Amino acid sequence: MTQGSASEFAGTSAMHNLVAHWSERIRRCAETAQPLRIRGGGSKDFYGALKQGELFATGDYSGILDYEPTELVVTARAGTPLRELEAALAAQGQMLAFEPPHFSEAATLGGAIASGLSGPRRAASGSARDFVLGIRLLDGRGQDLAFGGRVMKNVAGFDVSRLMAGAMGTLGVLLDISLKVLPRPEHELSLCLRLDSSEALRHLNAWAGKPHPISATCHEGHCLTLRLSGSAAGVDAAARQLGGERVTQAAAFWRALREHEASFFADDTPLWRISVRSTAPALPLSGRQLLEWNGALRWAKTDDDPAMVRDVARKAGGHASLFRAPRTIDSPFHPLPGAAMALHRRLKQVFDPAGILNRGRLYPDL
Amino acid sequence: MAGITEHAPQAAAEPPHLAATGLGTRERAALAAELRAILPAESVLVEEEQLRPYECDGLSAYRRLPAAVVLPSTEAEVCRILATCNRLGVPVVARGAGTGLSGGALPHPGGVLLSLARFMRILELDPIARTARVQPGVRNLAVSEAAAPYGLYYAPDPSSQIACTIGGNIAENSGGVHCLKYGLTVHNVLRVRLCTIEGEVLEIGSEALDSPGYDLLALVTGSEGLLGVVTEATLKLLPNPRTARCVLAAFDSVTAAGDAVAAVIGAGIIPAGLEMMDKAATAAVEPFVNAGYPLDAEAILLCEVDGTEAEVGAEIDRVDAIMRGSGSQHIRISRDEAERLRFWSGRKAAFPAVGRISPDYYCMDGTIPRKRLAEVLAGIARLEKKYALRCANVFHAGDGNLHPLILYDANQPGELERCEAFGAEILELCIAAGGTITGEHGVGIEKIDQMCVQFPAEVLAAFHAVKHAFDPAERLNPGKAIPSLHRCAEFGRMHVHRGAERFPELPRF
Structure with missing residues (x-):
């Protein structure tokens, strides 16, 4: 299913402009250390620690970019509603085998991957991160970076795309996500x-x-x-x-x-x-x-x-x-040992040196 | 050859520890003394004849002697070695069985080669939790052998599984013929203990199915020894399927075989294994193993289905029908285990068989979207003419991982260089087709220049920054896996000056 109609082409150009605009905004915010709170559909607003910063809404960056059922790979923009993506897969007899929870109609693919949550099928089929093949993102400097790819086996470079699964948006604004998909059971x-x-x-x-x-x-x-x-x-x-x-x-x-x-x-x-x-x-x-x-x-x-x-x-x-919980708390996630936390801080520095992306959502000092 | 010259003249602009000339006698003695303060004398090797067995890994065209080889037997020793090398500014290259095909364990001439060969114990096998806790030097196949009495096995099965070790598998994120259905190493490791260059131990992952914070396990798996040294791993074990059967189908074009693969997947079947071999590959193996492959076919497919008797019976009929519908004129279905193994014997013997018909061969490893297969194979056929070398192709068809085997004779002047140039062009074909330069063998030293083609400078810079988060002074396996931006800038010219890069051992200033 390759998408190529005239309106979609115009859409592609609009998406290109949107990414350029976001990149500029992140760059500006990095200069002034203005925190940004990334939000797709808001379905997981309850999840994680206190949210800081001005709203960075990603829902407009939506649409399936490439889906070849026989390749078992789909690539979609992070703002794509999860239900829309799952419906497109179901129409071809396929599925996201990690069965991501939605928690609202508005859930997006980006939120599913950023939260890294998996549903009932996880023990049998694997987790959200297991199915990530590639991710394009904007880092905390506004740089447009693509990691991994659209193929099933790929060991070129560090596996930064899987690192994004469960990072709660603290390392980048996810743009395009490629996932392995599987056939629905007969x-x-x-x-x-x-x-x-x-x-x-x-x-x-x-x-x-x-x-x-x-x-x-x-x-x-x-x-x-x-x-x-x-x-x-x-x-x-x-x-x-x-x-x-x-x-x-x-x-x-x-x-x-x-x-x-x-x-x-x-x-x-x-x-x-x-x-x-x-x-x-x-x-x-x-x-x-x-x-x-x-x-x-x-x-x-x-x-x-x-x-x-x-x-x-x-x-x-x-x-x-x-x-x-009825009230959000500062650190809902399990505390990390000192050496691991220090490494987390250094990785945060790599991708978001100004510390503006979803600051504090995962751990207070990330 | 181009790949080995990362410390040649351009090294002037590299950090001094990368500009490695071998150590002088005095520095070597000082290093040995430091290492002998950590290890028993017999575990520190410095004599040339002792170092020689470590001069290369499975990519034997590249050879170098390290300054020293160390054979620690405890995690504490590994930590002290790393901390010492970090303090002295000495590069460290970790090595398992040395079966890697991309030169990841190629020693650094001024550095320490850290062998994990003594870490050979399976520490714990829990058949109820279905996990094995092992040391990194345990052989891949030994894990499945130990788990077999419980009806369990370790799924990743690289072709070298009889020899390759778990530590190396984690470093390379190794795959195998069953990974379409059962995953790569990254999907089958639960936890590692990682010794950092500072000599600290990090527990990454856990006995649970996930861990708090960033997914460092994904980052470390496949990091080619650049981020730390794994000293222990907990692996996931899977139940052995009750039964397996294999379909052998022959096609009169690679396009038809490729279409059959797409049709199998499109029908909702995920085979346990789905392999393709082209005519050159079958011609090489058939006289060697008598697997019963039809020699007039342009391509053959092996499609294996596993599960319970009921599942396999139903699925094998569907696969059979799909192969017929895709135009296969010749289909055989394994009737018993002996026949199933015979079908596979040819595929498994492909590399040695090619080694039998040619003095040398060079195994490439790219992944492409499957639909581009016919086009990439046509491109390879054109390159065969351009370089006047033959190439046989075996293909993990289910997941798009292509292994072209270029036949050459290293004793013929210029053939190795032609072969490497041929290989480099194949990798670039894979990138152009939307794929990647390595599906499972790693970048190592072998494909480091093609990294410059696959990734733009900003992404390579991000990789370096990730490396620095673990290893700020670049002591761990420097010069491998991620090219310096400077090297990439040089790369264009290196093509032109290829002939001048022949004597990497000579210092150039």
Whole structure:
């Protein structure tokens, strides 16, 4: 699907001007150390630390630039609405296999990559950063830089494009993003098994070591929900082997989980995202827990002290971030050891020496 | 040859530590004394006959002796060596098994060659968490062998997997024939311990599926030893597929074979392996291995499907139908494991087979958008005439990674130079087709000039700045992977003056 009509060509020229204008604006702001708050659709405004600076809206920089389904690669502008991109892929029987959460209709591709968040399929298919092939960006000096490429295997130069995934816009304003895409599974079905959390963890880790076509997992309360994806024959055979009851309206279930619209996420209690080794037992925290990714991701609704939550996460081989809370705090993300933080500061210096891009969104001094 | 002259006359404008002439006797003795304060005497090699085995890696056209080779056996020793070299201003090149094909482990003449050969232990294998914690000198295949009793394996499988090490795989972000479906090294490493040039250890990544802050693991993977030295890695293990079958299909043009690949992918199938060989490659391997490849075909495809019996059975029928629909006149489907392995034996033997029909060969490594394959192969055919050298092509067709094998004879005056010029033009064809100069072998010293073609100055400057964030004085593998802007400025003229660059060992001032 190569896009080339006259109106799109005019659009390309407008986009070119927009980037030139942005580059100039960043350059000016760098001179006066004026912080900029980058915002695509605003769907993840809640995520990360206090936002500083004047609004830098990127939603106008939108559109799919190149999509060849048989190459398994799509390139789109960062402001492209995620739903528009996903619809274009779905029309060709393909998908973003990391199942990015949207958190609102307005979510953009740029926000999905900058936040680096992945959805239910992550443990089976990989994360947002795993699918990044190339990124063009404006750095904190307004320089237009392209890293990586539009091909599947590329080891020329440092992998700066993957570094942008999860950097929360602190290293550059993302412009064009190339991603690997995958075919949608031919067939999916979901099962619910009645198990408590320790039994669920035991089974999940055992099954993950067998070639079952499990593409998503979720345990809450006494129900372990599994999604199987693949060929009809393979999925049906696995379903017979794994047992449990068929889940009706499974697509809505996984969507609600991904979008945090499930009842677990409903109340105002602080929501922690705790990433741990998959075999870690249920975490010793008050409140409620939901687990995904074969046990490697735990969501906790708890009023426990942040230091304690972080200690529990660390002992389980991972880290904790305060994902949503009634009030934003200065450092929702897990603190880094000194040497790692020093390296982060030096990398920030490389891409944004004036410290103007999304200052403080990830860590107070980045 | 052009690639080896980064410390020749133009070095005057380079930082002094890059303008490396070998060390003098006195400096060499002082360095050895410092290193022997860290390591037992037998782990510090300085005699020429001891250094000789380390003079090159898999890119054997480039050879140099380091000032010293060190063989540490603990992380603490690695840290002290790095800190010492940093203090003394001595370059350090890390080396695993030395199987790399881009000269990434080529020693620096004034520097220390840091061998990780003694880091050979699998420290922990957790079959429940499906992870292996290993030292960097562990061989790639040894991880899968250790995991096999649990029905698990380590997915990246570079062709050198019997010898190459995990540390080298991480440095190069190695791939293999199965990476379309199972990913590259970067997708299969969870955590590393990285020793910095200051001698500090950074834990990067974790046992969880993600980590707070920047994705340093992605940055370090494939960084060709420029950012630090990996002293330990935690790898992801995957369950072995229950079964696999392979389709062998022959085509009367590379275009038809390329279209068949697109049709397979377009049908929503992600094969475990999808390889193409052109006529020159099949002609080289068939007499060698008797894989049963039809010799009259212009191209053959190997398409492997894995999974459960039910999945594989259904998918193999679809692949068969697609190959027929794409005009293949000759299709065979492996009936048993022996036949599947026989189909693959030819592809796996492609490099040695080419080595059998030609005194030397030069393996290139570019990636292109698959749809440009026929055009790039036609370009390579034109270059065969231009340089009067033959080229056989093998292709990881699923992910667009092309390995042209240029046949030459290093004993014929001028052939190596012609071969290198041929290779350089192939890489430039890949860039022009929207691809890249290296899919999995790395830049090293080999493709450093083509980096100047692929990336503009501002991007190269950003790469240097990233390097400086880890290694401000450029001690780690200097002169590799990222060309200096000065070198790029020289590059245009280096083409013209190629003939004058023949004696890199001679100091030029």
